[in-house]
Amino acid sequence: MFKKILVTAALIALPMSVAQASEDMPDGKKIYQNNCASCHGMDGTISKFGKDLKPFPARNHRAMAQVVSRSEMRRIITYGVRGTGMRAKKYDLKPLQIEAVIDYIKTFDYKPNLANGKKRFEQVCSSCHSMDGRATTGLGATNLVYSKLNLEDIVHTLRHGRSGTLMTANEHQLSNPDINDVAHYVLSLRYKANLGNGKKLYAKHCLSCHSSPSKIKLYGNAAGKMKLADLSDQMLDLRIRHGRHIHRAGKAVEKLSSDEILDLMAYVRKNR
Ligand code: HEC
Ligand code: HEC
Ligand code: HEC
Numbered sequence: 001m002f003k004k005i006l007v008t009a010a011l012i013a014l015p016m017s018v019a020q021a022s023e024d025m026p027d028g029k030k031i032y033q034n035n036c037a038s039c040h041g042m043d044g045t046i047s048k049f050g051k052d053l054k055p056f057p058a059r060n061h062r063a064m065a066q067v068v069s070r071s072e073m074r075r076i077i078t079y080g081v082r083g084t085g086m087r088a089k090k091y092d093l094k095p096l097q098i099e100a101v102i103d104y105i106k107t108f109d110y111k112p113n114l115a116n117g118k119k120r121f122e123q124v125c126s127s128c129h130s131m132d133g134r135a136t137t138g139l140g141a142t143n144l145v146y147s148k149l150n151l152e153d154i155v156h157t158l159r160h161g162r163s164g165t166l167m168t169a170n171e172h173q174l175s176n177p178d179i180n181d182v183a184h185y186v187l188s189l190r191y192k193a194n195l196g197n198g199k200k201l202y203a204k205h206c207l208s209c210h211s212s213p214s215k216i217k218l219y220g221n222a223a224g225k226m227k228l229a230d231l232s233d234q235m236l237d238l239r240i241r242h243g244r245h246i247h248r249a250g251k252a253v254e255k256l257s258s259d260e261i262l263d264l265m266a267y268v269r270k271n272r
Contacts, residue, residue, distance in 0.1 A: 026097045028104030035092065036101065039085060044108040053085040056172060063176035065108040067155040067183060073102050110180055117185030120178050128166060133189040139166060145191045146233075146258070154183045191262055198267025201260055205253055213268040219244070228272050236268075237261050 033042065039050035039058040044065065050058030077098050080088035089098065122131060129135045133144035149157065158179050161169035170179065202213070210216050218226055218239070228236065239245060241261060246254050256264070 024096060026094075026100040028097075028100035028102070031093065031097050031101045032104045035089070044105070050085075056084050058085065060176040061105050062108040063110045063180040065105050066110065067152055067180055068159075069152060069156075070102055070106075072156075073105065074098060077101065110177070112184035113177070113181045114185055114188060116178065117181035117183075117188075120174065120182050121185050124170070124173065125182070133186065141166065144186050145189055146262070147186075147190065151183055151187055154186050155179060158183060191259060193262045193266035195263070195266055195270065197260070198263035198265070201256070201264045202267050205249070205256070206264075209249070213271040216268070216272070229269065233262070233265055236265055240264075 032040075037047065039047055039053065040061050041047040041050065041058075044061035046058045046060055076086065077093075078088065078090045080086050093101070121129075121133075128137055128139045128141035129144055130137055135141040135143045147154075157167065158174070159169060159171040161167050174182065206213075213228070216228060217223065218228065222231075231239065237258075240249075241254055241256065
């Protein structure tokens with residue numbers, strides 16, 4: 001009896017919910033064209049009007065769409081950017097309409113220009129991060145060759161900086177295409193470990209004491225509790241090159257370069 005009522009209720013409810021669903025599905029493209037294109041351009045590259053806005057021009061959505069998180073876009077669209085032409089849209093658009101417009105922006109693509117990224121990097125970033133990204137300037141900048149950040153996080157760091165450090169926000173110094181190009185260039189500087197070299201180095205410097213990477217045991221309070229795989233590259237490097245291990249392993253190990261250590265660690269991790 002009860003079951004019957006439920007089924008009947010479901011049958012009555014069904015056509016209504018279908019109708020509602022199509023009504024609730026806003027057209028992101030239309031919303032974009034009506035509410036955003038006047039400044040951001042029909043195709044996401046800034047309109048003439050948007051370029052002339054003061055104090056800051058509108059921003060290129062094509063170069064941002066794939067490298068800025070949804071949540072950041074949602075925040076900017078909902079609350080706007082104070083003191084700029086980007087007004088809060090929460091009064092004009094419903095939350096679902098904002099999601100639909102983000103979906104539409106997310107269909108924009110952009111082809112990064114690495115040559116421009118390199119040029120900009122050398123102009124704007126190398127004073128702290130060095131020409132090759134290895135940050136040998138002594139200013140406490142991060143060695144970007146060993147950075148673990150993904151593209152979105154590099155872009156986030158570029159746009160907003162790191163408060164309390166020399167790494168300041170660049171979003172008003174650099175256009176979105178520049179930021180996208182520089183971020184891809186930074187990613188291209190990343191060191192790619194050479195497994196073959198790692199194997200050679202292991203045979204030369206480690207094999208005599210550790211017959212296989214899987215036989216390496218951790219010292220001290222990590223012993224028995226942690227595995228090599230639990231250690232970050234930085235911690236593992238410390239334990240190999242800088243800890244008391246050196247007294248056992250010898251000076252040759254201490255003198256391995258950071259690139260060599262990365263090759264070695266890649267080999268050790270693969271064969272642990
Ligand atoms: C009157 C012009 C104008 C309109 C209309 C407008 N924007 Fe903006 N928008 C701006 C400006 C100016 C900025 C740059 C703010 C800044 O300098 O941080 C901006 C920035 C943004 C950003 C951040 C981009 C970035 O790279 O930091 C997003 C996302 C955005 N707008 C989305 C929208 C959406 C979606 C709409 C339509 C619903 C819209 N905007 C309508 C002027 C406008
Ligand atoms: C005035 C010096 C300075 C300049 C110029 C500078 N940076 Fe930095 N950067 C830093 C410092 C210092 C840090 C470390 C911040 C911290 O401690 O979190 C850093 C951190 C970073 C990081 C985070 C890396 C990671 O793995 O956490 C990235 C990415 C980065 N910078 C990229 C750039 C790019 C690209 C430019 C040029 C657009 C640039 N920086 C310009 C000083 C600078
Ligand atoms: C002369 C011998 C010797 C050589 C060469 C040597 N090690 Fe070791 N290593 C040891 C001993 C002894 C320990 C202590 C744990 C054990 O008994 O396995 C150790 C421990 C370690 C640990 C754990 C360190 C800690 O702090 O927990 C790592 C990682 C390691 N070795 C890696 C290497 C790598 C990589 C190489 C080659 C670059 C190397 N070792 C070369 C003798 C050596």
